[in-house]
Amino acid sequence: MTTAPGGAAPPLLRLQRAGFGYGERVVVRDVDLEVRRGERVAVLGSNGSGKTTLLRGLLGLAARTGGTVEVDGEPAPSRRSRRRTGYVPQAMTVGGGVPTTVREVVSTGRLPLRRPWVPARREDRAAVDAALEAVDMAEHAHEDVTELSGGQQRRVLIARALAAEPDLLVLDEPLAGVDAASALGLARTLAALAARDTTLLVVTHEVGPLADVVDRAVVLQHGRVVHDGPLVPELLGASDEALERLQEESRLRHQHVHHHEHETSPPPGWVSDHREHRPQPTADHPECHHPGTHHPETHRA
Numbered sequence: 001m002t003t004a005p006g007g008a009a010p011p012l013l014r015l016q017r018a019g020f021g022y023g024e025r026v027v028v029r030d031v032d033l034e035v036r037r038g039e040r041v042a043v044l045g046s047n048g049s050g051k052t053t054l055l056r057g058l059l060g061l062a063a064r065t066g067g068t069v070e071v072d073g074e075p076a077p078s079r080r081s082r083r084r085t086g087y088v089p090q091a092m093t094v095g096g097g098v099p100t101t102v103r104e105v106v107s108t109g110r111l112p113l114r115r116p117w118v119p120a121r122r123e124d125r126a127a128v129d130a131a132l133e134a135v136d137m138a139e140h141a142h143e144d145v146t147e148l149s150g151g152q153q154r155r156v157l158i159a160r161a162l163a164a165e166p167d168l169l170v171l172d173e174p175l176a177g178v179d180a181a182s183a184l185g186l187a188r189t190l191a192a193l194a195a196r197d198t199t200l201l202v203v204t205h206e207v208g209p210l211a212d213v214v215d216r217a218v219v220l221q222h223g224r225v226v227h228d229g230p231l232v233p234e235l236l237g238a239s240d241e242a243l244e245r246l247q248e249e250s251r252l253r254h255q256h257v258h259h260h261e262h263e264t265s266p267p268p269g270w271v272s273d274h275r276e277h278r279p280q281p282t283a284d285h286p287e288c289h290h291p292g293t294h295h296p297e298t299h300r301a
């Protein structure tokens with residue numbers, strides 16, 4: 001672990017005023033986000049709000065249009081940061097008709113750490129075993145992945161990411177596209193990972209099934225963070241409409257706070273959406289400025 005000059009460990013992930021997009025198009029902007037070791041953070045937001053782009057951006061799979069990304073205090077993405085970050089993409093299943101065992105798929109997660117042409121070492125096999133155990137798929141290790149349910153396949157992909165022993169596991173909609181029973185199994189798997197203090201960043205539409213897993217929620221709206229804090233009850237089972245309502249409440253609160261000449265701070269978890277909704281500093285009100293810097297640990301439940 002890298003240690004900051006002051007001696008304190010940096011957050012595992014730190015985004016400062018980060019923006020991401022595609023070509024000329026900026027989709028996510030001005031994101032300040034810190035994830036500390038052991039935190040389990042859900043990224044919520046309605047369709048098209050930029051959740052996947054945020055994940056892809058911090059992994060270096062979408063273009064960074066501004067700001068900075070750091071993993072463990074070092075600029076990311078880098079070779080090192082990629083190794084430390086496990087990624088389970090959205091709606092991906094394993095298949096293609098070629099019979100492959102669960103163990104073979106999980107073992108591919110180990111490849112970035114292995115030297116070419118060198119057979120798997122004992123620690124490689126142990127990491128694969130541990131990953132299979134972590135997602136409760138050890139007893140299926142020799143089965144053909146194409147014959148597993150969608151939920152089981154998703155668990156195999158989580159295990160593949162875990163096989164590289166990442167510090168941070170990033171999952172995009174892990175519960176999407178599987179039946180209710182499989183979603184429950186996956187939620188249990190994630191809860192088991194959470195119990196082992198795995199650091200998780202999970203994009204999800206529905207945080208309800210993950211209520212026991214995540215300890216913090218970040219809500220995106222139109223590519224900006226409008227909430228970063230505890231998983232408040234309004235967010236559980238939040239529909240797109242509920243998220244829109246939260247944003248409107250946030251906007252009204254900010255207006256109210258501003259109207260009262262900053263007598264009070266926004267309630268915990270509410271992040272200033274100052275670009276769109278808050279007045280910018282003017283010659284008349286030079287003090288009217290709301291830095292976006294946010295310290296998540298002050299917002300934990």
Ligand SMILES: Nc1ncnc2c1ncn2[C@@H]1O[C@H](COP(=O)(O)OP(=O)(O)OP(=O)(O)O)[C@@H](O)[C@H]1O
Binds near residue numbers: 027050051054
């Ligand atoms: N490869 C791409 N090229 C150009 N624009 C893209 C690309 N991928 C996504 N976008 C656009 O970026 C915006 C945000 O998409 P993104 O997938 O990040 O949202 P999301 O919140 O994850 O949505 P959903 O919940 O539907 O998955 C959308 O308007 C989308 O059209």
